[in-house]
Amino acid sequence: MRNLLVILLLLGLAACASTRGTGDLGVVIERASGAVMVVTTTDPARLSGVEGLGDLSHASVVFSRDQRFAYVFGRDGGLTKIDLLNSSIERRVMQSGNSIGGAISQDGRLVAVSNYTPGGVKVFDAETLELIADIPATPLPSGKRSKVVGLVDAPGQRFVFSLFDSDEIWVADFRNRAQPQIRKYLNIGRQPYDGLITPDGRYYIAGLFGEDGLALLDLWQLDRGVKRILDGYGRGEQKLPVYKMPHLEGWAVAGDHAFLPAVGRHEVLVVDRRDWREVGRIPVHGQPVFVMARPDQRQVWVNFAHPRNDTVQVIDVHTLKLVRTLTPGPAVMHMEFTPRGEHVWISVRDGDRVAVYDTESFQRVAQMPARRPSGIFFAARAQRIGL
């Protein structure tokens, strides 16, 4: 009798954690419901859901290097570790009052979160979510601390991030996790709003909201300091209002060029990767939000800020021309390519759906209901620097 119980129990466990890989899985944020959908890119389809994650406006996700766990960074300071196989919450901590995103370290053992309130970075053990380090940001005259944005992982077990209110970039070296070394770069330009690291892990670029230009740090040559690039792009032109802050992601680097959203202009800036000079601008449909290269770097896909956010445009990297304009539906929030780029998943927030497009034919190949979806994150990010 007892043996039977044990066998039944084991069978139950086996059914729970089915033998399945997670490399083709991902999560879609359902922002207003405090939930995520677990999806597979192979079918493509929704597999399951996980609820109870709090305020997920602007939520983002990184993955454990075994791709089994997703770390979800919520707006309300919640950090949740989700088991993709069991669709369950493995651990969850409320680590601040207000947070904006995070990163996982090179060795996969540390998870860092960038916070608005109180401004700073907290670093956690990736397995247990125990606090390892608390790095408060620069105090401001108001008594608050600067908000931290653009947090990425970098080779050498480092985290790099920008301080929105105090115009700084910090590099935190966690090779000795008990005693992180922090290097600070001051006066890098007004109001860095986000940062990216190039896919090779060499360059960190912070976009500036307070002035026309970007700040570049060569992580191979830290002593050279931060250099301004695209200084004064569009100087003298009337800026357009920005109804949604653009985002930077490392995979907007394609071929010899990097593609970046202009701020206050309906343009994508094209930069030569060798000398970081502007080589062109591509007029687009609206204020760009995400400018993302397909994994093979042949195309760059762009979505737009409110109120022109029902549209997505595709730039051909070879000719630097727009080749397609799609209208997936009201309030396109985010795009994510399958690992080798044959499909792109697009979240249509106010249409309550996720649409999947073939990136060669531009035909919609699948669609699934989702409650006010925003960010889409696939587990293949686990193996990429800076994502």
Place this chain on the structure above:
Amino acid sequence: MRRGALLVAGLAAIAAAQADVSKQRASVLDNLLLHDCGSCHGLTLRGGLGPALTADMMQARPAQALVAAIRDGIPGSAMPPWGELLAEEDIDYLVRRLREEVKP
């Protein structure tokens, strides 16, 4: 006296505007407030890149100052001028929602 008359005119304008937002429009504005304002101020309006917009904070400030901030934006900050996209009555509605004088 003149100021009083202006105030009365202003109040009358607000009252007229209040009648102007249809149920359908209100639902569009509610969604805008939750998601588009929320992308900077948080879905629960407890702040983000932009400051918190909780009801007690909003009630502590004059309605006209809030109207102006939404309509014209706040130069030097990331707050854009929504007056280019929203009508005066839309903005009045949003202010009343923020002050919890109306419910969604």
